[in-house]
Amino acid sequence: MMSVEDEVIVIGAGIAGRMAALAAARRGASVRVISHKESTLAHASGLIDILGYHEDDPVSSPYATIKKLPPGHPYSHVGSDGVRTAMDCFDRVTTSYCGGHTDSNALVPTIGGRLKPTARYPESVAPGLASRPVDTLLIGFETMPDFHAPATALTLERIGVPFDVRGETIRFPVELRPDAGRTRLARALATDEPVDGGGCRSALAARIAPVLGDAGRVGLPAVLGDGTTDGIRESLADHLGVAVFEIPTGPPSLLGHRLKAELTDALQAAAVRIETGNPVVGHNATDNRIDAVLVQRSGDAVPYAADRFVLATGGLVGRGLRADRTTVTEPIFNCHISHPSDRYDWSEPEAFGDHHFARFGVRIDEFFRPLEDSGAPTFRNLHAAGAVLGGADPAAEKSASGISIATGYHAGRVAAEGAT
Amino acid sequence: MTREQYVKPTTDEPPGRRDLRPGADSCYKCSTCDVHCPVAEVDGDFPGPKFQGPEQWRLRRKEGSLIDPSISACSNCMRCDAACPAEVPLSQQHNTARAAYVDESVPRWSRTYWRNKLLANYGRLARFGALTPRLSNLLMSNRALRWGLARLLGITEQRSFPRFTPQTFRSWWQERGGAAIEHPEKRIAYFHGDYANYNTPAVGKALVRVFEHYGYEVAVPEQRCSGTPMFANGMLADAARAAQVNVESFSELVEAGYDVICSCTSCSMALRQEYPELFGLDGIETLADHTYEAMEYLRIHEDLQADLSEARHDRASLAYHAPCHARNQGLAGQPIELFAAVEGIDVTDVGESCSGISGTYGWKTERYDTSMAIGEEMFEEMEAAPGETGLTECPTCAMQMEHGTGYPVRHPLELVADALLDDSA
Structure with a gap:
């Protein structure tokens, strides 16, 4: 057919899927990515x-700490050097990311007023790093109820950031519905939509200027441009005479959207x-060999026929894993997912407890091949990467994108090299 | 659709299809749909698909509550369906909410109702228009008439009406004596819809020639509009009547071993997804399971890719726009892949943006600016691409492409016919 x-x-x-495809394509393979949604x-x-x-402590040096992770963690199949190789590839294929100059995590202020240890961050976020002792003004908008700048500023102050921080809520210069x-x-x-005879960028700057005070930088929620932030930050910074940065938001996240566009x-x-x-x-x-999906x-x-296949369908949220009241399954290849038979053992009573379900997923061998309960590979030419993998609690570890980049890259590499 | 039907699931229907409760419950408010909504991006008053779908449904549980009018600003591009990671049937919720809104809040005597009724039932008008194509074309470009339509009904004067052809596709089909090839197994029934019949018969002819080239017996059964413009205008009763005709007509052929082939990706979307979601008609699921877009079908059953890689075409550079409805059926990259191999043809993908016209949406005076603002990105990409010809499967996306750039726009099937067949040049 x-x-x-x-x-x-x-x-x-x-x-994970995108990194796998890139790694395979860069080795000369013809690659197709299939995504349901x-x-x-x-x-x-x-x-x-x-x-x-x-172990509940912030990590300053991720590469060194990876070595302490238990066997069975997705990083254990890649190793510290393997993560580095994959990150090099990520740095090469993206254009707007910073942080590759150091092995240490940066601390990025979030809209919740916390500091997130992270390895790479968009350049629009860079001027806001907490390690820079520059007095900061956070700006929220009346039409964006999920970011309350004064509260965020207060939280940052309480956790002891090394600079003064204030928050102000202003009106966005374009007329908008209450939660546009x-x-x-x-x-x-x-x-740069026209408002009152000028552009909305300069109108926005004009609304920030009166509350700027002594601040040496201004942070806004990440809405500075839909595709890229080209020109918008610079234009606001020119008007205000200080650096302007973006604060990452929860979903829907334009920074995530831009990352997708770059990839x-x-x-x-x-x-x-x-x-x-x-x-x-x-x-x-x-x-034991897949001919086609x-x-x-x-x-x-x-x-759809191919020599090798990479499973990068995501975890429970991305629907790469399915759970009902008795079992957890991987629906495409029926890969083995180990889990307690009693579903009341899947979670802990505390909301932020050490939940078993967080570690649900496919187990793999050194060639990233999903394994049966017996330890044998499910298929000779199937590799898996990203959130479909078990053995890690990415939400608690803050390791989701790193695991996806590292396992995606190497699963794609192995698939292209035909190492199996 | 009556209020009763919208609020209470029809329990005699197969579960999970018409009952909107499970879909509303599975929305976990991530708002990914809102990020992908082309209307919300340009219209600050539009609350987005999440509100129009699960939230309107839930608000409506309260006795006496009405559907919020903002539902009529949804263009039915269905991008939200593709964006949702939780399998919420957003477009189904939108279609039913829109119908309930029209039913309860748009007076039958209002200008809006009649304008929308007219636009939704374009095919009925086209049948008369096509009887005297030259007179119709003359009338439709008459400035006084256009002024009147704009003032009386709110149909924008900015656009030119599509022209009727001297001969409809069906009349050509009859004149040539129907199918030129018979085959006991390779049989397809062509759903041409109204546009290929009345306005672009060249697309229908190209389809017939290409399928006959591959040895298929083609049938062109009785049919009406797929219903797409009726869904988009909340005229579900009209759509149900059209669907009934189509389902009866095509089901008979499907049972006789035919597959159903569309050249318009919104028609195939209607038959595949909207019909089974919205109507409980006998045979509707089977029809959906046998409906395909033309090139998709040839890629599955024939080696179209290989044949095209040996084909040749006069030099042509085209800017391809993937219609949103094609995108949702997994067809967005198809022409790019197919024509990459053809010597002489250079196709550039203009990207993921929506064209903005969404069928009848961009024809409404009050939506025209929104429609053009959405289309801006596509216009710019088209102008940046090599060549000055557009390429798309959707007839109204084609109108928008032509309107925004002045480029003529071709259908991929015409190119396939040109490349594969010597006689169709």
Whole structure:
């Protein structure tokens, strides 16, 4: 049937899937990415964490701390040097990220007034790092109720940041409904929409100027442009005479959206084909080897053939894993997911307890191949990467994007090299 | 759709299809849909798909509450469906909420109702228009008439109406004596819809020629509009009537072994997704399971890619826009892949933006500016791409592309026919 045939097929278009595709394509493989829906990158902060916390303590040097992680953690298959190689690739294919100059984590203020230890951050976030002792003004908008700048400033002050910080709430210069979407603000700034005879960038600066005081930098929620922040920050900074930075927001996150766009550009440059819209529903295999994955198109399950496959469908949120009241499954290849048989053992009573469910996922060997309960690879030519992997608690460790980049890159590399 | 139907799931329907409760419950408010909504990006008053879907549904539980009018600013591009990571049936919720809104809050005597009714039932008008194409074209470009339509009904004067062709697709089909090829198994039933019939028969002819080239027996059964403009205007009763005709007509052929092929990606979207979501008609699921877009079908069943890689075409540079509805069916990259191999053809993808016209949406005076603001990114990308010709599967995206850039716009099937067949040049 279908004439589609590639060397490597990657299932899933999140960070892991995209890095796997890039790593494989850079080794000369013809690569296709199949994604059922748009990725969950709009949930992503846009910060790239390798390892932010270890045993409840903030991590200053992620590469050194990786070595302390237990066997079975996704990083244990990559190793500290392996993470470094993958991050080098990430740094090469993206254009707007900072932090690669050092092995240490940076501390980025969040909209909740916490400091997040992170390895890479967009350049629009850079002037706001907490390590810079510059007095800071945070600006919130009346139409954006989930960021209250004075409260955030107060929280930052209480945790003892080494600078003065104030918060002010102002009106966005363009007339908006009470909780207008972030993309609407971003677009107004991106197109410098006309207001009262001028552009909305200078109108915004004019509203910030009276409350600027002695602040040496101004932080705004990350809405400074929909595609890139080109020109917007600079224009505000010119008007105000101080540096302007973005504060990462929760979902929907324009920083996550921009990260997706950057990786899409990189995939296009690497001639990777991306197909979004139909689910992979199964596979054909002979003798422990997958011949094709099946893509649902109307009533047909259309085979897409390849030599090797990378499973990067995400965890429970991205629907790469499914859970009902009795079992947790990986729906495409039925990879083994180890979990307690009693679902009351899946979680702990405390909200932030050491939940078992957080570590649910596929276990892999040194070639990133999912393993059966017996320890044998499920398929010779299937590799897995990203949030579908078990053995880590990315939310507690702040390691999600690092794990996706590292395992994605190496799973893609192994797939292209045909190391199996 | 009556209030009763919207509020209470019809329990005699298969579970999970028409019952909107599970979908509303599975929304965890991540707002990813809002980030992907092209209307929310340019219209600061539009509350976004999350509000229009799960939230309007929930607010409506309260006795006496009405659907918020902002539902009529949704363009039905269905981007939110593709964005949702939690399988919330957003467009289904929007379609039903819109119908409930029209039912309870848009008076039957209002200008808006009649304007929308007219736009939604374009096919009915086109049937008369096509009887005297030259007169119709003359009338439709008449400035006094356009002025009147704008003032009386709120149909924008900014756009030019699509022209009727001297001969409709169906009349051409009859004149040539129907199918030129018979085959006991390779059989397709062509859903041409109204636009390919009345306005762009060249697309329908290209489809017939390409499928016959591959040895398929083509049938062109009785049909009406797919219903897409009716969903988008909250005229679900009209859509149900059209769907009934189509489902009956095509189901018979599906049972006889035919697959259903569309050349318009909004038509295929309607048959595949909206029909089973919105209507409980016999055979509707089977029809959905046998419906495909033309090139998608040939890629599955024939080696279209390989054949095109041996094909040749006069030098042409085209700027391709993937319609949102094509994107949701996993077809966005298809023409790029297919034509990459054809010698002479150079196709540039103009990116992920929405064209902004969304069928009848951009024809409404009060939506025209929003429509053009959404389209701006596409216009810029088209102008930056090599060549001065557009390429797309959707007839109204094509109108918008032409309106914003002045480029002529072709359908990928026409290019496939040009490349594969000597006689169609």
